[in-house]
Amino acid sequence: MNKPWFDKIRKIKPYVPGEQPNKSNVIKLNTNECPYPPSPMVKKALRDYDTDKLRLYPSFECNELKDILAETYNVCRNNIFLGNGSDEVIALCFQTFFNSDMPILIPDITYSFYDVWCDLYNIKYEQILLDDSFKIKKEDYLKKNGGVVIANPNAPVGKYMELCELEEIINYNKDSIVIIDEAYIDFGGKSAISLIDKYDNLVVVHTFSKSRALAGIRLGYAMCGEDLIGYLEAVKNSFNSYTVNSLTQAVAIACAKDREYFESCRQKIIKTRERVVYELSKMGFETIQSMSNFIFTTNPKIKASFIFDELKKQNIFVRYFNKPRINEYLRVTIGTDDEMDLFIEALKKIINYYF
Ligand code: PMP
Numbered sequence: 001m002n003k004p005w006f007d008k009i010r011k012i013k014p015y016v017p018g019e020q021p022n023k024s025n026v027i028k029l030n031t032n033e034c035p036y037p038p039s040p041m042v043k044k045a046l047r048d049y050d051t052d053k054l055r056l057y058p059s060f061e062c063n064e065l066k067d068i069l070a071e072t073y074n075v076c077r078n079n080i081f082l083g084n085g086s087d088e089v090i091a092l093c094f095q096t097f098f099n100s101d102m103p104i105l106i107p108d109i110t111y112s113f114y115d116v117w118c119d120l121y122n123i124k125y126e127q128i129l130l131d132d133s134f135k136i137k138k139e140d141y142l143k144k145n146g147g148v149v150i151a152n153p154n155a156p157v158g159k160y161m162e163l164c165e166l167e168e169i170i171n172y173n174k175d176s177i178v179i180i181d182e183a184y185i186d187f188g189g190k191s192a193i194s195l196i197d198k199y200d201n202l203v204v205v206h207t208f209s210k211s212r213a214l215a216g217i218r219l220g221y222a223m224c225g226e227d228l229i230g231y232l233e234a235v236k237n238s239f240n241s242y243t244v245n246s247l248t249q250a251v252a253i254a255c256a257k258d259r260e261y262f263e264s265c266r267q268k269i270i271k272t273r274e275r276v277v278y279e280l281s282k283m284g285f286e287t288i289q290s291m292s293n294f295i296f297t298t299n300p301k302i303k304a305s306f307i308f309d310e311l312k313k314q315n316i317f318v319r320y321f322n323k324p325r326i327n328e329y330l331r332v333t334i335g336t337d338d339e340m341d342l343f344i345e346a347l348k349k350i351i352n353y354y355f
Pocket of ligand 1: 155181
């Protein structure tokens, strides 16, 4: 028999992230982390860190970090909101901005945390179908709504939407907030940050987890007009005032200053991605054009679930989503060239075995 409090508990189906295998010698291509270490400046920042500072609460304003980001993106300090990973930042955006009777619009295939936050915060949502090539159809977002959320490039498909198309959506939806999740924008796309001065309904979210190789420090940030920042800060400060810890701030400042390293890392990943797509095409795989640090690929002749299981047996972890429309695809993070060579060799063996 259920306890009396059972019915009153909020029951939620949580987001399930990619596996973090607890063993060495794995090739981990399943959570879109950066295969390269963070900037050497990060190591130095940690070595030089005065641990006595850990007695104190971290800087509340995080101005030094905001200033370096403001300089990087040519915005003002007051246009930046920091959080403990972009997951937290986006969750706070949902909580702050989506409070309407109208549903928010999200693509049917997208980052699978969005509908979880909708359920958590009781936000109505409508899933808008991507077309058969997994493209976001901008016309479908030109209608009344309680908000819009678009990942650009979209996850897990990797496809990028041109900024001019995105701007049409933002411009049409001046009555609601439009969130553009740019977790993967540094791998070839053009950021919408340039539009935040023009549109006060626009929020652009970035992360240090991918192109900056710092998933472990948990830092994400939103960039938008000052008014929206104020509302976000108020919600955050009603929940936890010190979201970004001192070590994260020190590490992120060192990382953001090293633009040369950032540039070389992302160029390497883009180059490897293009090579891997070509190699896969020679093996009969069809890959969605990606502007991300991952690819979404299918082989019409072999079940994706089979390839996934076989790769795992060889300690190669990729991501498989057993969901309608995408259950014949694998999402593969771009690793180092050596890792991708081993991945391709493993695929060749699987294909030979299969036929
Ligand atoms: N947005 C998208 C589209 C993602 O794929 C991820 C990573 N899972 C995130 C946001 C969150 O990244 P983080 O919390 O590490 O900043």
